[in-house]
Each structure stands twice: as structure tokens, then as C-alpha cells.
Amino acid sequence: MxxxxxxxxxxLMDYAFKPMWISLxxxxxxxxxxxxxxxxxxxxxxxxxxxxxxxxxxLVMERCVGCESCARVCPNKCLDMxxxxxxxxxxxxxxxxxxAQCMFCGLCVEVCPSTALHMTNRYExxxxxxxxxxxxxxxxxxxxxxAPDQRPFPYPELYEINCTxxxxxDRACPHEVIDMVSIPGTAKKRPNGSLGPExxxxxxxxxxxxxxxxxxxxxxxxxxEMLPRATSASDPVVQIxxxxxxxxxxxxx
Amino acid sequence: xSTPTIVAxxxxxxxxxxxxxxxxxxxxxxEIKSAFPDIDVRIKxxxxxxxxxxxxxxxxxxxxxxxxxQGFDHLTxxxxxxxxxxxxVFYHISSYGxxxxxxIRCELPRNDPSVESVSLLWGGANWHERETYDMxxxxxxxxxxxxxxxxxxxxxxxxxxxxxxxxxxxxxxxxNKGRRPPPQALSSDDxxxxxxxxx
Amino acid sequence: MTTGSSVMPMAEMWINMxxxxxxxxxxxxLKVKVDGETIVDAEPVIGYLHRGFEKxxxxxxxxxxxxxxxxxxxVASMSWDHVYVSAVENMLGIAVPARAxxxxxxxxxIQRIAxxxxxxxxxxxxLGNLTAFLYAMRExxxxxxxxxxxxxxxxxxxxxxxxGVSQDIPKNFAHQCLKQLDLFEKRxxxxxxxxxxxxxxxxxxxxxxxxxPSDAINLGVTGPPLRAAGVPVxxxxxxxxxxxxxxxxxxxxxxxxxxxxRYRVRINEMREGCSLIRxxxxxxxxxxxxGKVPRHIPKAxxxxxxxxxxxxAFFYVQGDGTDRPYRVKIRSPIFVTVSAAPVMLRGxxxxxxxSIMGSLDMCxxxxxx
Numbered sequence: 001m002x003x004x005x006x007x008x009x010x011x012l013m014d015y016a017f018k019p020m021w022i023s024l025x026x027x028x029x030x031x032x033x034x035x036x037x038x039x040x041x042x043x044x045x046x047x048x049x050x051x052x053x054x055x056x057x058x059l060v061m062e063r064c065v066g067c068e069s070c071a072r073v074c075p076n077k078c079l080d081m082x083x084x085x086x087x088x089x090x091x092x093x094x095x096x097x098x099x100a101q102c103m104f105c106g107l108c109v110e111v112c113p114s115t116a117l118h119m120t121n122r123y124e125x126x127x128x129x130x131x132x133x134x135x136x137x138x139x140x141x142x143x144x145x146x147a148p149d150q151r152p153f154p155y156p157e158l159y160e161i162n163c164t165x166x167x168x169x170d171r172a173c174p175h176e177v178i179d180m181v182s183i184p185g186t187a188k189k190r191p192n193g194s195l196g197p198e199x200x201x202x203x204x205x206x207x208x209x210x211x212x213x214x215x216x217x218x219x220x221x222x223x224x225e226m227l228p229r230a231t232s233a234s235d236p237v238v239q240i241x242x243x244x245x246x247x248x249x250x251x252x253x
Numbered sequence: 254x255s256t257p258t259i260v261a262x263x264x265x266x267x268x269x270x271x272x273x274x275x276x277x278x279x280x281x282x283x284e285i286k287s288a289f290p291d292i293d294v295r296i297k298x299x300x301x302x303x304x305x306x307x308x309x310x311x312x313x314x315x316x317x318x319x320x321x322x323q324g325f326d327h328l329t330x331x332x333x334x335x336x337x338x339x340x341x342v343f344y345h346i347s348s349y350g351x352x353x354x355x356x357i358r359c360e361l362p363r364n365d366p367s368v369e370s371v372s373l374l375w376g377g378a379n380w381h382e383r384e385t386y387d388m389x390x391x392x393x394x395x396x397x398x399x400x401x402x403x404x405x406x407x408x409x410x411x412x413x414x415x416x417x418x419x420x421x422x423x424x425x426x427x428x429n430k431g432r433r434p435p436p437q438a439l440s441s442d443d444x445x446x447x448x449x450x451x452x
Numbered sequence: 453m454t455t456g457s458s459v460m461p462m463a464e465m466w467i468n469m470x471x472x473x474x475x476x477x478x479x480x481x482l483k484v485k486v487d488g489e490t491i492v493d494a495e496p497v498i499g500y501l502h503r504g505f506e507k508x509x510x511x512x513x514x515x516x517x518x519x520x521x522x523x524x525x526x527v528a529s530m531s532w533d534h535v536y537v538s539a540v541e542n543m544l545g546i547a548v549p550a551r552a553x554x555x556x557x558x559x560x561x562i563q564r565i566a567x568x569x570x571x572x573x574x575x576x577x578x579l580g581n582l583t584a585f586l587y588a589m590r591e592x593x594x595x596x597x598x599x600x601x602x603x604x605x606x607x608x609x610x611x612x613x614x615x616g617v618s619q620d621i622p623k624n625f626a627h628q629c630l631k632q633l634d635l636f637e638k639r640x641x642x643x644x645x646x647x648x649x650x651x652x653x654x655x656x657x658x659x660x661x662x663x664x665p666s667d668a669i670n671l672g673v674t675g676p677p678l679r680a681a682g683v684p685v686x687x688x689x690x691x692x693x694x695x696x697x698x699x700x701x702x703x704x705x706x707x708x709x710x711x712x713x714r715y716r717v718r719i720n721e722m723r724e725g726c727s728l729i730r731x732x733x734x735x736x737x738x739x740x741x742x743g744k745v746p747r748h749i750p751k752a753x754x755x756x757x758x759x760x761x762x763x764x765a766f767f768y769v770q771g772d773g774t775d776r777p778y779r780v781k782i783r784s785p786i787f788v789t790v791s792a793a794p795v796m797l798r799g800x801x802x803x804x805x806x807s808i809m810g811s812l813d814m815c816x817x818x819x820x821x
Contacts, residue, residue, distance in 0.1 A: 018645045038590050052604040075516035082427055096427050105519030105610045134425060222747055265665050267683040271690055300691055326669050330766045330783035349685055377672020380791040403499040403820060413507055
């Protein structure tokens with residue numbers, strides 16, 4: 001039989017006693033005083049998870065603005081938007097969750113502009129019936145203190161150099177944030193001497209914006225980008241509450 | 254039959270493979286062009302070649318030339334594609350000695366999805382061609398064993414064709430806590446209207 | 453299960469090993485044709501785990517495919533995420549920030565070591581060495597913890613993004629990582645005492661599963677089995693991708709092309725992986741971790757090939773101008789390597805099957821797709 005390694009066969013000391021010594025040392029190190037075992041007794045002790053561990057999803061209802069970004073990005077379509085009570089008689093448009101289809105990828109948390117979605121550290125999610133894992137919005141809500149990682153809202157910003165004034169963002173916007181405004185003095189002269197149309201640019205009313213990024217998706221020329229922007233005047237939640245109530249009244253009528 | 258004794262291959266020394274004797278892209282592309290004038294070979298980036306329109310008639314001849322004369326000794330990948338009006342097979346063949354990779358695409362007519370097999374040139378193409386037959390129904394002539402590999406035997410449809418539609422996501426009854434519809438079998442001769450997989 | 457030959461009854465027969473068999477590591481069948489104890493022919497049967505992955509991708513948008521790529525192979529999901537995003541970046545023609553490339557190298561090498569440790573554990577269990585199983589799984593836990601600190605999940609990472617990575621490395625990561633690597637390198641020497649010096653291990657691995665280098669190239673075998681045959685092809689140096697061109701490391705090559713050589717290649721690759729992580733953490737530049745990505749996909753195609761822990765992984769993405777790919781093709785290294793199994797098995801005894809097939813590091817998630 002060919003010897004396929006060029007390591008030479010070593011003596012009895014390394015051959016027999018060294019492996020035994022390694023095993024014995026590990027045994028002593030893990031089981032006697034001062035040692036730390038390599039395993040934990042699971043139901044009694046829990047593993048320490050990292051801070052950004054992706055466990056069960058939670059929704060902070062106070063922060064949700066109903067932009068549907070999470071429902072659009074979910075690869076498994078386990079989020080769906082519905083009206084639900086957010087307390088004090090206010091109904092809001094919020095995501096409902098089918099936890100049985102969730103695969104913990106965390107894309108919804110990443111796209112959420114208002115940090116209303118949060119992945120908690122809970123990982124024991126087993127039930128006996130998979131219909132038990134279907135949650136309406138208020139059933140998977142968590143308190144705002146449990147989701148501390150708030151960041152500033154991203155808002156659409158315009159790169160004027162790319163914009164052609166086509167108005168696709170205006171048509172895509174669900175909340176009438178965008179108005180197409182003609183810029184005076186930009187009209188070009190036609191060959192017959194008359195003036196052509198003036199160039200249009202979108203103007204944003206950030207107080208109404210919910211950061212849903214639909215305008216960015218709709219723009220055919222990559223002229224818009226979502227950028228975090230600290231606005232002092234904006235408390236978008238208040239604004240949106242009004243808008244949702246308005247919608248609800250319309251629905252009742 | 255006795256246990257084989259290992260005889261170290263004498264003339265197989267690969268220790269300098271891809272380190273010395275590497276020919277440049279321009280040389281290879283030029284030689285291919287002079288041997289096959291009607292095939293458009295382009296250099297995409299460094300180490301990447303493209304021959305996007307290879308006629309079906311001279312496909313096997315072209316592949317044999319690549320292996321025997323230009324040293325493309327490893328078939329990285331091959332696959333089929335459904336272009337709706339025609340079929341297509343694409344090959345990515347790499348050369349260890351010259352450190353490059355060539356992409357070959359060959360279009361097949363819609364009514365006759367068949368092409369010569371290259372699994373006798375590169376043994377690595379064997380299962381990839383079986384898989385392409387399995388998923389698209391493209392027939393490889395002279396293949397040693399053209400059978401289904403991933404789907405079970407007796408499957409009567411080709412699942413990756415574009416006219417094979419997937420079923421819709423379950424519509425969940427949120428108000429009444431679930432009650433999903435029972436799972437239904439997926440078959441090609443089902444008369445129900447299949448939605449797109451993402452609704 | 454067995455069919456006798458018509459000429460000589462019971463002289464040759466087919467034996468089904470699998471789909472439920474301790475050596476298979478997943479659901480697949482190895483049909484073996486034996487003459488007494490000697491293997492005459494073999495035929496692998498796979499497909500029990502086929503999920504239609506490529507069809508699934510055609511109905512997802514480009515960012516939504518990344519978490520699904522995790523499910524290709526749960527032992528090395530980071531490398532599959534990486535090869536997918538590289539293919540899309542190639543298609544879009546965008547460059548990735550330097551810091552993101554370095555972080556990817558760190559993550560990929562940690563993943564490679566973790567994957568080789570799982571291989572070591574399962575291979576040793578096949579050969580009856582349960583002690584090594586416990587040791588290898590203990591070490592793997594360190595690397596899983598590192599990846600968890602990096603991206604927040606233990607097995608399905610979803611960490612690389614098109615154009616970069618999802619988040620920067622945590623503050624204390626480099627210090628912790630270097631400390632763990634020192635410990636791991638010390639323990640790697642212990643493994644060699646525990647495993648290699650065993651007479652049983654040597655007899656069951658040396659001179660078993662020979663594969664000619666020319667056969668290995670022709671049959672498309674890649675990764676550690678190819679390098680164990682003496683062919684120095686490692687895509688990290690052969691066709692450098694990501695930031696691998698900046699680092700200095702050796703390609704692990706053995707000459708003997710048997711099971712023991714494949715074991716040596718993997719052990720040496722773990723050492724080289726440690727040195728690569730050290731270099732990458734030392735030279736890591738500052739800057740952003742994700743670049744600007746165009747929202748609109750051109751009608752083009754792109755591909756990328758990388759060195760997976762198991763061999764050459766390849767992704768081909770063809771876009772048709774919409775937000776979903778028109779065709780995705782995956783080359784899984786194990787899918788090709790297992791098709792070459794009959795060449796390796798022919799002529800050896802039936803008891804050598806677990807040793808030979810175990811040395812290939814089977815992973816059914818990626819081969820059945």
C-alpha cells in the first residue's frame with residue numbers, strides 16, 4: 001500500500017499518548033472546577049444571541065406609516081396590508097403577518113423607512129397548528145422600547161441632471177407629494193419661432209411623504225434616490241394618521 | 254476483479270498548468286477567427302471570450318476544434334433556454350492552460366429542439382445535458398444515456414418551459430385566522446387557470 | 453432490490469445504497485453493481501430534493517433572490533450568495549467598494565473553514581471516529597458565532613447585497629476574530645494527532661479512490677478532489693475575483709489523488725483560510741460598504757465563477773430588461789463531481805464506498821437545486 005503522505009511515522013509517544021493526553025486535557029478543562037463546558041443545557045439555559053440577531057418579527061404600531069414597502073419586498077409574500085385598530089379608535093393601514101411562511105431574511109426590516117419593523121431575539125416559534133402563526137397587525141405588535149434602532153426617515157432626492165420632467169413619479173405617488181412645476185425661462189425656441197414647452201421638475205411636499213419609494217421605482221432615468229434627511233417639521237406619523245382617517249371616512253361613505 | 258494498483262501516471266505533470274505557456278486572448282481569438290470565419294468571436298473582458306451565434310450545423314466541429322487545438326479542456330457549465338420563438342443552448346467552456354473562459358450560444362429551431370452532444374468530448378457535460386433534456390426537452394444526439402436526472406421517471410412534462418405556469422400563492426383568509434386551501438397537485442394538463450407565481 | 457445476471461446467477465448484482473443510508477448525508481441513492489465484494493459499476497441517482505430553484509428565480513425580483521440562494525447549501529450559504537451577487541454585478545457592470553470586497557473575503561473564508569469542519573465531522577463519523585466529530589463541531593461553533601456577529605443569522609446569512617454588503621463589521625469583530633483564529637490554529641494541530649496517526653484511518657483512506665488527473669479534468673471534477681490529483685487550479689489565484697488578487701497565499705496541492713490526499717488538501721485549506729482572514733482584517737480599507745446600484749436592469753447577461761468550498765460554483769443570469777431575470781443557471785460543483793463517482797469507485801471493495809463518497813463532501817441542496 002502506497003504511503004501517500006510524506007509525514008514520517010512517529011514514535012509511540014506521539015502515536016498513542018499524545019491523542020490520549022489531548023482528550024484527557026479537554027475532559028479536565030471542561031468538567032472540573034473553573035472549566036467551561038462546550039455545551040449548554042438548552043431549555044434551562046439560553047444561548048446568547050448577537051444584538052442584531054434575526055429572530056421573530058415585531059411591529060411597532062406607533063411608527064408604522066402604511067407605505068407597503070415591506071409587503072412589496074417580501075420574497076415569500078407573507079406580509080399583507082389590512083386596516084387594524086391602533087388604539088384610541090384610530091384604524092391604520094398596517095401589515096399582517098403569516099409567520100409560518102416567513103424565512104427570516106430581514107429584507108422587510110431593511111426597507112422599512114420608519115423602523116417600525118424589528119427583528120427581536122426570540123427564536124422559539126414552534127406551535128402545534130400552523131394557523132396559529134397568522135397574525136393581524138395588533139397581534140404581532142411590540143413596544144417601541146424593544147426596537148431602539150431608530151434612524152432618520154429617507155426621503156426622495158432629485159438629481160436634476162438626469163430628470164427629463166416626464167412625470168412618472170407624479171403618477172406613481174399615492175399621497176400627492178409630488179407636483180410637476182414648470183421652470184420659467186427654460187423653454188426652447190422651435191424652428192418656426194414659437195416657444196416650446198417649458199421644462200418641468202418635480203417638487204416635493206415632504207410633510208405628506210411616507211417614504212414608500214414608489215417614485216424611485218417608477219423613475220425611468222434613475223433621477224431619484226432615497227436619502228436620509230433630518231427634517232425638523234416632519235412628524236410623518238401625525239400627518240398620515242389624518243390621511244388614513246380621511247380614507248376610512250371615504251370607505252364608510 | 255482485483256483491487257487496482259495505483260500506477261502513478263508518468264507523463265501527467267500538471268504542476269505548471271496555467272502558470273507558464275499562457276497564450277493571450279488576442280492570439281486565441283485570432284486563430285478561431287481564421288479557422289471559422291463566419292463565427293463572430295469577441296473579447297468581452299480579460300479572460301472572457303464570447304461566440305454568441307454558432308450555427309447548429311458546425312457546432313460539434315467548432316467544439317472539437319476548441320478542445321483539440323485551443324486547449325479548452327474543462328466544460329464549466331451548459332444549459333438550455335426557452336426563447337419562446339426558438340430554443341437555445343449555451344456553453345461556458347474554460348481552459349486551465351490559458352486561463353480563459355468562452356461563452357458559446359447556439360440557437361435551435363422551435364419545431365426541432367435537438368443538437369449534437371458534446372459529452373464525448375467533455376465528460377462533465379454528461380449530467381448537464383441530461384438535466385437540460387429533463388427541464389426543457391432538448392434532445393442531444395449521440396448522448397450515452399439521455400434520461401431524466403432530477404425529476405422522477407415517468408414525468409410527462411418539461412417544467413422549465415415558459416408555457417409551464419406555476420401556481421399562485423395561497424390566498425390567506427386573514428379575518429378567520431388562516432384556513433388555507435388544501436394543497437393541490439401540480440400537473441401540466443390541469444385545466445385550472447394558473448396564475449403567475451407572484452400573483 | 454437485487455437482480456441476478458442471466459448468465460451466472462448471483463455473480464453480479466445491483467445494490468441500492470440509499471436514500472436512507474448512514475453514509476449518504478442527505479437523500480440520494482448510490483446503485484452499486486458488485487461482483488462478490490468488488491465494485492464493478494456504480495450509478496448515482498439524485499433528484500429527491502429538487503425544488504425547481506431556477507424556475508423560482510424567474511418569478512422573483514433581483515434582491516429577492518439573495519435570501520433564496522442561502523437555501524442552495526445550508527453548510528456554505530455565504531459563498532452561494534456571493535456568486536449570485538457577483539453574477540448580477542457583472543451583468544450590470546458596476547464596481548463594488550473596496551471595503552465591501554474585503555469584508556466579503558473575510559466572510560467567505562470564515563464560511564470555507566466552517567464548511568470544511570462540517571465535512572471533517574461527517575467524514576469522521578463515516579469512518580467511525582466519533583471523537584473527531586465532537587471536536588470539529590465544537591470548532592465550527594466559533595466560526596458560526598463570528599458569522600452571527602457579522603450578519604445576524606447562524607446559517608442563512610443573506611449578507612451580500614448587489615453592490616456591496618448589507619452592514620459594516622461590528623466594532624470588536626477584528627479583535628475577537630483574531631483571538632479565535634489563534635485558538636483554532638492551535639487546535640488544528642491537535643486534530644492531526646487525533647486523526648492522522650490512527651492506523652485504521654490510514655488503511656481506510658490511503659490508496660483508495662484513485663482518480664487520474666486527466667480524468668478529473670475531463671469529467672469536470674473541481675475543488676479539493678482536483679487539487680488532490682496534482683492539478684494546481686484554485687480559482688482564487690487562477691481567475692482572481694473579489695479582492696483575492698491582493699493577498700498572498702498558497703494553493704494546496706497533493707499528488708496522490710486518493711482519499712487521504714483530499715483530506716490533506718482540506719486541512720491545509722483551513723490553515724490558508726486563517727492566514728487570508730488575518731491579511732484581510734489587517735489591510736481592510738475604510739469607506740462605504742455598499743455602492744450605488746442602478747434601478748433599471750439592462751437587457752444583458754452576466755456570469756461569475758468562484759471557488760466554493762466544494763469546487764467551482766458558477767452562476768449565469770440573463771435579464772430581459774424587466775426587474776426579474778429571464779433565465780438563471782447554476783453550476784453546482786457536487787452535481788458534476790458525483791457524476792464522476794463511478795470512475796472513482798470501480799475496482800474497490802464495497803466497504804470503501806463510505807470513505808470514497810465521503811471524501812467528495814456531498815451536499816444535496818445545491819446538487820438537486
